[in-house]
Amino acid sequence: MSQVWRNWSGTETAQGVEILQPGSVDELASAVKTAAEQGKKLKAVGAGHSFTGCAAPEQVMVRLDGLSSITSADKDSGRVTVGAGTGLRKLNAGLAAFDLAMANLGDIDKQTIAGAISTGTHGTGAKLGGIATQIAALDLVTADGSVLHCSPEENADVFNAARVSVGALGVISSITLQTVPAYLLRAQEMPLPLADVLDGFDELADGNDHFEFYWFPHTDVALTKRNNRVAEGVPASPVGAVRGWIDDELLSNRVFELTNRLAMRRPALVPRINRLATRALSAREYVDASYKVFVSERNVLFRESEYAVPREHVVEVLRRLRDWIDASGHHLPFPIEVRVAAADDIWLSTASGRDTAYIAIHQYHRLPHDIYFQAFERIVAEYQGRPHWGKMHTLGAEDFRALYPHYDDFLAVRDRVDPQRAFSNPYTRTIFGS
Numbered sequence: 001m002s003q004v005w006r007n008w009s010g011t012e013t014a015q016g017v018e019i020l021q022p023g024s025v026d027e028l029a030s031a032v033k034t035a036a037e038q039g040k041k042l043k044a045v046g047a048g049h050s051f052t053g054c055a056a057p058e059q060v061m062v063r064l065d066g067l068s069s070i071t072s073a074d075k076d077s078g079r080v081t082v083g084a085g086t087g088l089r090k091l092n093a094g095l096a097a098f099d100l101a102m103a104n105l106g107d108i109d110k111q112t113i114a115g116a117i118s119t120g121t122h123g124t125g126a127k128l129g130g131i132a133t134q135i136a137a138l139d140l141v142t143a144d145g146s147v148l149h150c151s152p153e154e155n156a157d158v159f160n161a162a163r164v165s166v167g168a169l170g171v172i173s174s175i176t177l178q179t180v181p182a183y184l185l186r187a188q189e190m191p192l193p194l195a196d197v198l199d200g201f202d203e204l205a206d207g208n209d210h211f212e213f214y215w216f217p218h219t220d221v222a223l224t225k226r227n228n229r230v231a232e233g234v235p236a237s238p239v240g241a242v243r244g245w246i247d248d249e250l251l252s253n254r255v256f257e258l259t260n261r262l263a264m265r266r267p268a269l270v271p272r273i274n275r276l277a278t279r280a281l282s283a284r285e286y287v288d289a290s291y292k293v294f295v296s297e298r299n300v301l302f303r304e305s306e307y308a309v310p311r312e313h314v315v316e317v318l319r320r321l322r323d324w325i326d327a328s329g330h331h332l333p334f335p336i337e338v339r340v341a342a343a344d345d346i347w348l349s350t351a352s353g354r355d356t357a358y359i360a361i362h363q364y365h366r367l368p369h370d371i372y373f374q375a376f377e378r379i380v381a382e383y384q385g386r387p388h389w390g391k392m393h394t395l396g397a398e399d400f401r402a403l404y405p406h407y408d409d410f411l412a413v414r415d416r417v418d419p420q421r422a423f424s425n426p427y428t429r430t431i432f433g434s
Helices: 025-037 086-095 113-118 156-162 196-199 201-206 241-265 267-280 288-296 309-329 372-381 397-403 407-417 426-432
Strands: 002-006 013-018 042-045 060-063 070-074 081-083 136-143 148-151 171-178 184-193 210-215 221-227 284-289 302-310 335-340 355-366
Touching: 013 025, 025 042, 025 060, 025 136, 025 171, 042 171, 060 426, 070 086, 081 086, 086 113, 086 288, 113 171, 136 156, 136 284, 148 156, 184 196, 184 288, 196 201, 196 210, 196 221, 196 309, 201 210, 201 309, 241 267, 241 355, 284 288, 302 309, 302 372, 309 335, 309 355, 309 372, 355 372, 397 407, 397 426
Parallel strands: 013 060, 042 060
Antiparallel strands: 002 013, 070 081, 081 171, 136 148, 136 171, 184 221, 184 284, 210 221, 210 335, 302 355, 335 355
């Protein structure tokens, strides 16, 4: 069976690819071995939520829908093993049924767990890492049909490489997560002057469990989001159904889609539109299950580039980006998102070895983005910016060798587990070489 594959944003497509849909790990291992022996290139595809070609298949697409459930859960230890094709939305609901939760999440739950870790998906929290830091072990199916169990104690070098691997080592079949007891978060959202947010950035980042903000170009306003664990005994008080629909569906999706279409037709109106949008922002506070607070519904199509910079440079980078926008004459309707993460020890994690801040820029999918994204890349390049593996960038292998101390260690593992490059595609050949 073959078909046309297209990612969520429409930036990547593949035609005439063969589809493998194994229903078990044994079927997966056998199918991978057979395809590799035939010299075919394979790519595991999750939800297709990356903007880059990291999951674009050349010949064979491996779908892991048949490996998409929680297979074991130990409430005492918090260790939960899941099939690699499990969607984050399904995973969060399943963990809640066991009274467990992820310690940190991103703000979208449409990805699969394997896709999310493979591209370095993260949330925000000065003392917390991305989703891959919550992995206790994983199983990797390699080109010869072997299933490697990888953990800090077993195949440790493969574990270091496979937690963020961009799918270049094999097909992850299962993941064991270190979860935490389910918890509630108090969400506090409010607009603040951008100057105040930048001047007090360290206090805001360090003073909250999870902090992020969105800045609307052509304005002096940022929407801040502070999420903090509540004291024991504090009950949930979720957003009301009407307020939630107005804020999260009507304003954030339907009206935002219309304002972007207006921006496409009348670019000169964008500064006025953004100023009106900031005036429409209102403070709100609520308490709900952690995963419900973390996740937002986003249905407006866009293009995105995100770079990780050493946290101490983030304010300077933002000020330089604002200066470029002001001087450029470009009109940008999408807000810029800023988050933080603690340093980790994963070889290809964007936070590897350094406390990190993330700056994500966006553009409506029907508006040109090249000049804006290129200017952003020139700025962050001066601060050793590392791009998100699943978001748009123009870097290649030699750039990454300079950015990641363990880059060559990763390539050495790749040489060993996939010497024939069965899991390569144009994107991996760009970022890792041939």
